Amino acid sequence: MGVNGKITVAAEGRGVLDGAIPGPVENVYMPKLAVLDGVQDEIAEVKTFYWHFVDAAEQAKFRAFRPGQFAQVSLFGVGEFPASLPPSPTEDELFFTVRNVGSCTAALHALKPGEIFGVRGPYGNGFPMEQYYGRNLVFVAGGIGLIPLRSCIVYAMAHRERYGRLQVFYGARTPSDLMYVRDLKAWEESAGLECHVTVDRPADGWKGNVGVVGSLLKKPGINVAVANSTAFVCGPPVMFRFAIKDLLQLGFAERDIVSTLERYMKCGVGKCGHCCIGVAYVCVDGPVFTYEQIKKLGEDI
Amino acid sequence: MDKLPLHIVRRPELDRVFGLLRDNGYTLIGPTRRDGVIQYSEIRSLADLPVGYSDRQGPGSYELVKSETPRCFGFVHGADSWKRFLFPPKRRVFGASRQAGPQAPFDIDDLRSPPPAYAFVGVRACEIAAISILDRVIGSELLDPYYRQARDKMFVLAVNCIEPGGTCFCVSMNTGPRVTRSFDLCLTELGEEFGVEIGSERGAALFKQLTSRPATAAEKELFRLLLERASERMGRHLETEGLPEVLRKSVESPRWQAIASRCLACGNCTMVCPTCFCYNVVDSTDLKCRKAERWRYWDSCFTLEFSYLGPTSVRYEISSRYRQWMMHKLAWWHDQFGTSGCVGCGRCITWCPVGIDITAEASGFRETAPPRAVPATPQQAMPS
Numbered sequence: 001m002g003v004n005g006k007i008t009v010a011a012e013g014r015g016v017l018d019g020a021i022p023g024p025v026e027n028v029y030m031p032k033l034a035v036l037d038g039v040q041d042e043i044a045e046v047k048t049f050y051w052h053f054v055d056a057a058e059q060a061k062f063r064a065f066r067p068g069q070f071a072q073v074s075l076f077g078v079g080e081f082p083a084s085l086p087p088s089p090t091e092d093e094l095f096f097t098v099r100n101v102g103s104c105t106a107a108l109h110a111l112k113p114g115e116i117f118g119v120r121g122p123y124g125n126g127f128p129m130e131q132y133y134g135r136n137l138v139f140v141a142g143g144i145g146l147i148p149l150r151s152c153i154v155y156a157m158a159h160r161e162r163y164g165r166l167q168v169f170y171g172a173r174t175p176s177d178l179m180y181v182r183d184l185k186a187w188e189e190s191a192g193l194e195c196h197v198t199v200d201r202p203a204d205g206w207k208g209n210v211g212v213v214g215s216l217l218k219k220p221g222i223n224v225a226v227a228n229s230t231a232f233v234c235g236p237p238v239m240f241r242f243a244i245k246d247l248l249q250l251g252f253a254e255r256d257i258v259s260t261l262e263r264y265m266k267c268g269v270g271k272c273g274h275c276c277i278g279v280a281y282v283c284v285d286g287p288v289f290t291y292e293q294i295k296k297l298g299e300d301i
Numbered sequence: 302m303d304k305l306p307l308h309i310v311r312r313p314e315l316d317r318v319f320g321l322l323r324d325n326g327y328t329l330i331g332p333t334r335r336d337g338v339i340q341y342s343e344i345r346s347l348a349d350l351p352v353g354y355s356d357r358q359g360p361g362s363y364e365l366v367k368s369e370t371p372r373c374f375g376f377v378h379g380a381d382s383w384k385r386f387l388f389p390p391k392r393r394v395f396g397a398s399r400q401a402g403p404q405a406p407f408d409i410d411d412l413r414s415p416p417p418a419y420a421f422v423g424v425r426a427c428e429i430a431a432i433s434i435l436d437r438v439i440g441s442e443l444l445d446p447y448y449r450q451a452r453d454k455m456f457v458l459a460v461n462c463i464e465p466g467g468t469c470f471c472v473s474m475n476t477g478p479r480v481t482r483s484f485d486l487c488l489t490e491l492g493e494e495f496g497v498e499i500g501s502e503r504g505a506a507l508f509k510q511l512t513s514r515p516a517t518a519a520e521k522e523l524f525r526l527l528l529e530r531a532s533e534r535m536g537r538h539l540e541t542e543g544l545p546e547v548l549r550k551s552v553e554s555p556r557w558q559a560i561a562s563r564c565l566a567c568g569n570c571t572m573v574c575p576t577c578f579c580y581n582v583v584d585s586t587d588l589k590c591r592k593a594e595r596w597r598y599w600d601s602c603f604t605l606e607f608s609y610l611g612p613t614s615v616r617y618e619i620s621s622r623y624r625q626w627m628m629h630k631l632a633w634w635h636d637q638f639g640t641s642g643c644v645g646c647g648r649c650i651t652w653c654p655v656g657i658d659i660t661a662e663a664s665g666f667r668e669t670a671p672p673r674a675v676p677a678t679p680q681q682a683m684p685s
Binding site: 026027029030031033054074075076077078079080101111112114115116118262263264266267271272273274276278279281298299 | 394395397399403404405406407409411439445446549552578579580581582583584585586590593595597600602607608609610611612615624625628629632633636637
């Protein structure tokens, strides 16, 4: 199902095993070997990992991913975890940005350039970027919620002529919690996009906005594009709830607010059941959902 | 009923069936008596079947008893289901090894061995329905190669239930008691003999090698009566009309809390359910960290770890876990797979340590009155 499709998955969409089935089936759970090229510090406990596939053919195949998709990252002997794909397919490099939260992510953080790990994917529906042609795109991100949205922002910049106004509203707790500062700087200086950054608690020398990200949307002098616009919201649960409220108040329709949901997935292909939220499996029916769809899942996110 | 293509074979012919299946390379799996329960395990002959045993099942209780009639299949299923063979509780996904340091590439081996050709003996109608659901869930989109191979090769020697169990409700779920699809041969115990129906070409080829005779009109009538009587003697009933809608409207109901006050979140119901399919994936290494293996295990949505996300779990409360299980089984499964996730086998009722009855709890959501007061602990639920 697409992002603007029905939530309910048609039974025939999940075909029935009947009659003869063609040839041997690939082991979809088999990761492909990848090499870590370099590591970039982002914020405390969050790093960006640049990598490439050992097999050039795998690299070429993988690069056809869509903004908003994800991959399963394998640390052999430790485990596997789902990670957003922050690069845009229009960029040359592949990378993950990962917070150190558990044993698998810790093992990735301990990896040194040149070392081997595993990747399989890309998985998930991704953002239907072609459905947004001609529309204004409003990105509202909090903290590391910028990771999944970065792909979409960079993609829209690379295809600037296809979209209307591009606005980024980004908030973090403190200036040292701001993600992708090199990108933020470039975006703030770019003529093709309006980028507004805020922090909850300023540190010495901070000259920018202070307040939660929602406050930017109502700030005098800021004119949020509402008509013919799609808003993208990613961030911690509290920020998500308030940002949605703010966007609805501004006049956004529920179907024009888009987010990506997060679950710890074990398979990525709709089989293990871990990412089931009501009628949907985040890994195959998402991770991109409209707010209208999220409300109809049948269970709290 | 006169046109029913029913054949009669004498009981010892069953041993010939087993022999012929073995000669054709099948591994025979059938009901055996082990630890006081019917378990599905490898069998070789009629003598391995729990002949003369019957079972008494109720919420949270199971007892295998000697029966007065020495029937071959005078019991229904135990905790086991065929899922254990088609979708094993533990499977190695792959192995990775390397001989040198961290920059040496891993050798990744697909260590999966192909499944044997199974002949399942004594498969009930509800269990055939369960396999058909697994086909949709596991066998769709991305096929699980092991499941697919096991499923393609399997021979189904089905048995019609003429004595339903105390927690059975296949009639409510429209899955039984009569076997009507996806079988090779189907047996019905008619006294000392078996009525045999043929369900496939493979079944017909095997049947040709047996000594049989056509059923008489009286035997066909007996067949009809036995199955009709079985339908009328279901231990449980679940009204399914409009049930998914009733449950969808009950997401915030206080009844979930009432159920959770009894539920131990042990996960038994998900382990014995013939359609529950969730799994976990775990890596392990040798002590030198040269070899790693990735394994898949059955998982349960009743564990706290199942919905682990960052610092906590999404379904922290037991009520939200029970709700996930029942809503998924009886409501969301329809949206996801076009069928109910429940076949009415009653295993989750029998094997629940505190006897939570899915038929009673689901019906409860139809009532507008507040949930009945329930004892806080299973001990208090025991008769004094």
